[in-house]
Amino acid sequence: MAVKTFERVVDDLDGTELAPMSVESVSFGIDGETFDIDLSSTNAAMLRDIFAPYAAAARVVSIGDREVGAYTRTVLPSAHAGTQIRRWAREHGYDVSPRGAIPREVRDAYARRED
Template structure:
């Protein structure tokens, strides 16, 4: 039997579909956030005045992942995995990306 798993990236701000993961750092902490094209532009526009006035420090590893033909999960499968994870005592958020370790454990069990 063939099985296809789709992973859908969810915008961490508004819950819609996200197109990319944006990385940024402030006060020594690095962050990643999954955003739609519009929300990513809003973030970059908001940070632009500070970025232009700032100086670069060190070689930060920047990575921005555009989502295209990658595997994505249906909402139904995401929901199923979340329910399974909760039933098995695994930490899983109500929305957003499901940790790959959780998905791997789910796949191994099914």
């Protein structure tokens, strides 16, 4: 018997199912915490609109050669990047949720993996 597993990509804010290539992973920070959230283009734009006046009035903080602003935009590099990272993480003993932001520790470990 063949088993087929399907993973859906959803907007973390409203749960809407998304086409994998339309997901925007948005990072933002407040009070020393950095957050990542996967959103539709519409919800990502709304989040940016909310942050815009605060970002315009804020200072950009530089950490080494890397600048950290109020938010950054990252479009997933491939249609199934989040799915691939989650699968790899589970296979390597990481506890990751089926949706939502993937912890930085997991993303960093995935980036350092040896194929």
